[in-house]
Amino acid sequence: MKALRYIIALIVGHFTVFKHIFKRPVTLEYPEKRNELNEKFRGEHALTSDENGKLKCTACGTCQRVCPSFATIKIEKEKGEDGKFYPKNYSIDMNKCIFCGNCVQYCPFDAIIMTKNYELADEKKSSLTLDINTLKKNYSDTIINKTKDNRWR
Amino acid sequence: MDYLYSLYIEFLNKFNLPFHLGDFIAMVSFPLLPFCIVAAALIVIVIFLVLMERKVLAFFTQRKGPNRVGPWGLFQTISDAIKLLCKENITPTGAEKFMFNLAPLLAFVPVMVVWGLIPFSSEFDFMSYSVSALLFVTIASIPILGILLAGYASNNKYSLIGSVRAVAQAISYELPLIFVLLSVVVLSSSLNLKQIVLAQISAYPICGWFIFPAFLGFLIVFICSIAELNRCPFDLPEAESELVSGYNTEYSGMKFAFFFLAEYAMMFIMCAFIATLFLGGFLSPFGFYLSEKLISNEFWSNVFVYFEQVFWIFLKTFFLIYCMMLVRATLPRLKTHQLTGFAWKVLLPLSFLNLLIVCLIKGVA
Amino acid sequence: MTNQESTRMKINIGPQHPSTHGVLRLVLELDGEIIKSCEPIIGYLHRGMEKMAENRTYLQYLPTVDRIDYLGGFFNAYAFCDAVESLAQIEVSERTQYIRVLTMEMNRLSSHLLWLGTFMLDMGATSPLFYTFRDREEILSLFEELTGQRMMYNYYTFGGLRHDVTNVWLEKITDFIKKMPRKIQDYENIITDNPIFVTRTENIGIISKHAALQYSITGPNLRASGIEVDYRKQNPYLVYNELDFDIPSAENGDSFDRYTLRIAEMYECLKIISQCVAWLIENPGEVVSSVKQPLLKVPEGEFISNVEAPRGVCSCYVKSDGTGTPYRAKWRTGSYYAVQILPKLLENSFYPDLMAIFGSLDVILPEVDR
Numbered sequence: 001m002k003a004l005r006y007i008i009a010l011i012v013g014h015f016t017v018f019k020h021i022f023k024r025p026v027t028l029e030y031p032e033k034r035n036e037l038n039e040k041f042r043g044e045h046a047l048t049s050d051e052n053g054k055l056k057c058t059a060c061g062t063c064q065r066v067c068p069s070f071a072t073i074k075i076e077k078e079k080g081e082d083g084k085f086y087p088k089n090y091s092i093d094m095n096k097c098i099f100c101g102n103c104v105q106y107c108p109f110d111a112i113i114m115t116k117n118y119e120l121a122d123e124k125k126s127s128l129t130l131d132i133n134t135l136k137k138n139y140s141d142t143i144i145n146k147t148k149d150n151r152w153r
Numbered sequence: 154m155d156y157l158y159s160l161y162i163e164f165l166n167k168f169n170l171p172f173h174l175g176d177f178i179a180m181v182s183f184p185l186l187p188f189c190i191v192a193a194a195l196i197v198i199v200i201f202l203v204l205m206e207r208k209v210l211a212f213f214t215q216r217k218g219p220n221r222v223g224p225w226g227l228f229q230t231i232s233d234a235i236k237l238l239c240k241e242n243i244t245p246t247g248a249e250k251f252m253f254n255l256a257p258l259l260a261f262v263p264v265m266v267v268w269g270l271i272p273f274s275s276e277f278d279f280m281s282y283s284v285s286a287l288l289f290v291t292i293a294s295i296p297i298l299g300i301l302l303a304g305y306a307s308n309n310k311y312s313l314i315g316s317v318r319a320v321a322q323a324i325s326y327e328l329p330l331i332f333v334l335l336s337v338v339v340l341s342s343s344l345n346l347k348q349i350v351l352a353q354i355s356a357y358p359i360c361g362w363f364i365f366p367a368f369l370g371f372l373i374v375f376i377c378s379i380a381e382l383n384r385c386p387f388d389l390p391e392a393e394s395e396l397v398s399g400y401n402t403e404y405s406g407m408k409f410a411f412f413f414l415a416e417y418a419m420m421f422i423m424c425a426f427i428a429t430l431f432l433g434g435f436l437s438p439f440g441f442y443l444s445e446k447l448i449s450n451e452f453w454s455n456v457f458v459y460f461e462q463v464f465w466i467f468l469k470t471f472f473l474i475y476c477m478m479l480v481r482a483t484l485p486r487l488k489t490h491q492l493t494g495f496a497w498k499v500l501l502p503l504s505f506l507n508l509l510i511v512c513l514i515k516g517v518a
Numbered sequence: 519m520t521n522q523e524s525t526r527m528k529i530n531i532g533p534q535h536p537s538t539h540g541v542l543r544l545v546l547e548l549d550g551e552i553i554k555s556c557e558p559i560i561g562y563l564h565r566g567m568e569k570m571a572e573n574r575t576y577l578q579y580l581p582t583v584d585r586i587d588y589l590g591g592f593f594n595a596y597a598f599c600d601a602v603e604s605l606a607q608i609e610v611s612e613r614t615q616y617i618r619v620l621t622m623e624m625n626r627l628s629s630h631l632l633w634l635g636t637f638m639l640d641m642g643a644t645s646p647l648f649y650t651f652r653d654r655e656e657i658l659s660l661f662e663e664l665t666g667q668r669m670m671y672n673y674y675t676f677g678g679l680r681h682d683v684t685n686v687w688l689e690k691i692t693d694f695i696k697k698m699p700r701k702i703q704d705y706e707n708i709i710t711d712n713p714i715f716v717t718r719t720e721n722i723g724i725i726s727k728h729a730a731l732q733y734s735i736t737g738p739n740l741r742a743s744g745i746e747v748d749y750r751k752q753n754p755y756l757v758y759n760e761l762d763f764d765i766p767s768a769e770n771g772d773s774f775d776r777y778t779l780r781i782a783e784m785y786e787c788l789k790i791i792s793q794c795v796a797w798l799i800e801n802p803g804e805v806v807s808s809v810k811q812p813l814l815k816v817p818e819g820e821f822i823s824n825v826e827a828p829r830g831v832c833s834c835y836v837k838s839d840g841t842g843t844p845y846r847a848k849w850r851t852g853s854y855y856a857v858q859i860l861p862k863l864l865e866n867s868f869y870p871d872l873m874a875i876f877g878s879l880d881v882i883l884p885e886v887d888r
Contacts, residue, residue: 020215485643
């Protein structure tokens with residue numbers, strides 16, 4: 001009896017939809033509540049420094065060579081007092097970055113990391129090009145707060 | 154109704170106005186205050202219904218509905234209405250201006266008229282005629298004309314297709330509705346809606362309700378009213394994924410709001426109609442009224458009974474609306490020839506069967 | 519003749535539309551309610567994926583490959599990795615292979631869940647969309663824990679993976695697949711025997727065996743027509759020959775069969791995932807590749823690698839000339855051929871059937887346009 005099977009299926013279907021009102025809603029009320037992210041999350045970049053506050057980056061250019069979008073990372077080298085190279089200017093263009101994490105994965109000195117900050121929208125276009133000071137500051141924020149929090153509350 | 158009217162005339166005649174002015178004022182102004190209250194009540198109910206639909210659909214899918222505009226999202230509809238008011242009323246070039254502007258009115262005004270026909274309690278029975286039920290069905294068919302005009306008057310082939318489909322659907326689903334109404338009239342021997350409700354009083358509390366002899370008719374009327382309202386699963390005229398938006402594609406601003414509000418008001422009224430016909434209207438399911446038992450003062454308990462009857466009919470109506478929303482959340486859409494096929498080949502013969510069963514039951518009992 | 523043609527209406531279902539799954543333009547000729555002809559116009563999402571390979575090194579090209587079919591990122595990444603590994607003769611450890619199978623099957627599950635939700639939304643039922651997205655959300659957060667991103671994973675490398683999976687993560691997967699069969703049963707309760715759904719999809723959009731072979735259809739669309747071809751069984755790659763699973767198939771090739779087939783495939787995915795998790799918990803090993811990726815130079819040659827993606831067979835052809843950048847990369851994806859067969863299926867069918875057919879073919883436009 002096909003008609004009987006269909007009627008039973010309709011009733012069962014309605015009941016299946018109905019029973020969901022007894023389950024807890026899964027809505028996450030952003031921006032008051034946010035998802036918990038773990039250490040591997042690929043957000044905004046930061047340049048690391050060692051205990052003395054000096055950058056670990058030696059401007060070798062590996063991150064430039066593995067980045068899929070070419071003009072993202074721009075480095076200007078300079079020779080320091082102790083004979084080692086360090087970056088005078090290091091800028092990442094967030095307009096072109098695809099957040100693939102290649103620069104972090106293949107840096108030989110662990111000089112660049114990606115923090116958990118993903119709220120990068122801003123009103124000025126200039127804030128989307130991260131220069132060396134912002135990158136240093138991202139790292140110190142990460143150390144102090146343990147996570148880099150959002151820009152606006 | 155007559156008792157209150159005579160009280161009012163007595164009160165006015167105390168002032169001893171000349172030329173029987175007291176009687177004249179009473180006749181003109183007596184319907185006015187209830188009318189304003191009732192119209193305001195309809196608008197408030199529609200505002201609440203729009204929010205209720207969104208919240209209920211959200212809870213069926215494990216989400217929360219709108220909850221930012223006011224506590225529990227209560228002011229969401231008001232902000233939507235303000236947004237629609239502030240939009241520009243665009244009339245497309247090549248559209249028939251008179252009919253384009255008339256169509257939303259034709260869709261909304263009959264709804265307000267029909268709102269008064271429903272008996273909310275044994276005293277709050279504002280427009281009581283001997284053929285109320287028939288008048289209800291007649292006036293409730295006028296919004297379909299509004300849809301036809303809307304589709305024709307916008308100079309848009311998609312709207313025309315949508316409105317023609319809507320009219321075909323509405324016509325096909327009217328007939329089973331009328332035959333089931335006929336079966337209810339057989340059971341109650343009267344077309345007056347208040348008499349239909351009073352005919353459902355019986356010795357045991359719920360047994361007199363017409364849903365029991367005419368259960369098939371109840372299901373048929375439920376399905377037909379979903380079809381009349383162009384709601385899912387019968388919402389091909391306004392299907393978003395197929396024809397942008399059907400007959401109200403070209404409407405923007407307040408005119409669109411008219412169609413939208415007319416649909417929700419009609420939903421409330423149709424459910425109140427079904428509750429009146431089958432679920433005992435304003436009768437309490439316990440058999441006695443709670444205010445008669447709880448309030449000791451005789452005068453106030455008599456007055457409160459009327460309000461309690463309003464409470465019961467609202468409860469039943471909202472229960473039916475909840476069921477309509479559950480149906481909307483679950484079922485996919487029907488195709489055109491499936492729609493009309495279903496009405497003519499399945500619902501119409503079933504309504505005849507229902508009439509036969511009801512006549513047999515009435516003959517035996 | 520002219521009288522006949524003047525009753526026909528030309529409708530453009532434009533690139534912006536609430537329900538074509540991506541930016542596809544269909545120019546339909548309608549005669550009343552019947553579709554007489556249909557012309558799909560593609561190319562609105564062309565990003566030059568194949569040309570991009572010629573200017574980038576292998577490591578630079580790898581993260582962009584995820585984006586060819588964003589719902590099945592792991593499949594495209596595996597196809598490219600497999601091609602390069604075969605050309606450069608790089609060995610892959612067994613633990614890597616099991617993890618690759620595990621992630622690919624979870625990706626297949628999430629892709630089918632999204633397909634189900636949007637197919638139901640096209641039919642008009644709004645609830646299943648939210649249920650499937652709720653389940654898909656769990657899979658995506660599991661992936662985020664593993665790789666760092668919800669969709670563009672960039673997890674495979676040439677010769678291995680970026681890092682290993684932890685047992686904590688594998689426990690979470692075990693919990694997840696315990697609750698999934700109940701949820702898939704819920705979807706079936708709402709949809710499968712529903713008379714409205716059945717009348718709308720039965721005998722609609724039938725792809726005959728001959729037509730399927732002529733138009734090079736692959737994947738679930740082919741299996742629904744009765745031809746049992748699945749790359750995982752025919753030419754087993756990775757560790758599929760050690761796993762125990764069935765290939766569902768159907769008979770008629772209509773939209774309803776395609777639906778039941780994908781539901782059955784979801785159950786099979788759960789079987790494969792549980793077997794992989796059981797193996798991985800018992801056998802630790804090495805996954806990180808020993809190849810110096812930024813300096814990878816692939817010897818001359820060409821290779822085609824095939825993988826059974828959720829929408830068909832995804833093939834990647836890589837030709838290298840001995841340097842660090844590929845000479846040519848060509849992708850063959852399954853949705854392209856589904857769009858090709860669409861005009862044939864739509865001829866002389868009713869207009870509301872358009873969504874029933876197009877939704878059941880599971881077309882995704884980035885794959886078509888690349």
